[in-house]
Amino acid sequence: MAFSCATGKHRRPGRVKQATTRTVGVAALTTTGVIGTLAAPALAADTSDGQAGLTLALSIGDSVAEQIDAQAAAQRQAAQDAAAREAREEAEAQAEKLAAERAEKEREAERERAAREAERKRLNARVAPIAGSYVSTGYKAGGSVWSSGSHTGVDFHAASGTAVQSVGAGTVVEAGWGGSYGYQIVIEMTDGTYTQYGHLSSIGVSVGQAVLPGQQIALSGATGNVTGAHLHFEVRMTAEYGSDIDPVAYLRAHGVNV
Template identity: 45%
Template sequence: MASNRPAPQAVYAPNDDDFGAHDDETWEEWNPTEESIRPVRGRHRVHKKGGGGLARSSTVLGVGVIAAVGAGGIATAQGGKPPVSIEMPDISAVTDSLPEAKSLPGVGSLISGSDESDDSSDAGVTTAAAPLTAAGVSTADAEQGTTDAGEALRARIMQQAENQQDQADDAVQKAAEEAAVKKAAEQAAAEQSAAEKKIAAEKAAAKKKAEEEARRKAEAERLAKLAKSYTLPLSSYTLTSTFGQAGSMWSSGYHTGLDFAAPTGTPLKAIHTGTIKEAGWAGSYGYRTILELEDGTEIWYNHQSSMGVSVGQKVTTGDTIGRVGATGNVTGPHLHLEIHPGGDSTGVDPAAWLRDKGQSL
């Protein structure tokens, strides 16, 4: 049992000047304070628990004794007042009603070793330790047979981990499904785009084909119309030399026209309506007739045996303007035909020009 040491008394030795006191007088403080009492110095004892634990009866007894001693010390420190008597309650009835320490949950297994000699009849019986606390055990845990808080916590942690794993699996599956849907949508969009491009290409090809067909038709109509106003210079002939053909027999080094070989005297026709610009001898060209069309194009008929028109005469398509001959620089009777657009001295290919006018050679 712990006890409280009585509070030490402070000794006061006043001087002669203090309150007019004498040397032989001794003074005592009536009501000591914390400043006037020197602190008690010493070691503090620490009570160690025994192997059998601390019972509730000893705790209650210790608290009562400390309270009584404290009250007595306070009463003693007040000087001339008589000490107050304290009656301690009879705690035997309380201690008898308290349970033994080894019967407390979780404690019995701790002190069971010290109580083996108390009851030899329980030597062969092993009792499972009760849970230290039931805090945190929910009704659902109790229904499942879980009464230990640690076990309940572990079960909840495991359940939470499973739930998190399920959520992670669901998230992965959802992401995979979304990726599949996105991929399918992209593939569908790509296929649709390809189909649209194909349709557009087919439409463009069809449109181009239709335009080409329309162009050919329009060109055919134009050529048909021109064919009625244009004609070939001879009805019967043989092409012997073409435009641009190289040879030493031509003064320019190449052939400047298109040769239609035919017997002498074969009629030469006006290719198109126009006016006779020139008719007479032209040196190496022999007898030459120049027919000028309305757009300024000049058509030269060379090497004629005879001419049937004069300068300034108007002629129409198909009119006879002369006859095939072999005058000038020739090797035989033929028509040397030249085309000079705009009256230019440099001619163009008569075969291409005639085809452009709807004439087939």
């Protein structure tokens, strides 16, 4: 036989049960953050036996809210710390990049300075006009064979066909027949002086051509006013005849051992 209840209204729950129910409701509403708007009307009808439960529910709600606030504050602080750390790391990386770029520019500038200095030294370098030769007739040697009464240059011993090289960097200003000098080449050097190469058997450069130290420009010979094959080498302060200086002293002043 089925269990049944008496007809009519069910019995009203006791006061303790009502208070407990309301307390649970308050605790639940506290976690949602709406206790201030919903709990008060529901509890207004009963302020006797349920007061202790309400106080407990409010205390629990305050504690949970404080925990939530603390957690939110910690999260905000962590986010701020992370952003500050990221900004600091980015600034440090940018500073390192700029320092590396600056160092590379300084290295590049130093390489350019070194290259310019090496080029300057190369252009200012001097070599002997004939490698491995020696002076056979000195500067200002006297005799009737020279129209001025003395030798205006020096003679380097050289068999006909020996390679003749520019003693330094400069520009060819004469290349051809030079009367008593035979076939000759005159080069204006980068320092403004002029070097002359005479009695050549062959010329390998032309007027206006730039030459470098040690560059072959001709072959020695016995053209012009000579008694045998050799190279006449002369240094002048200007292009004019009579402005000659000691060629050996000139070469030695530039580090050439002759």
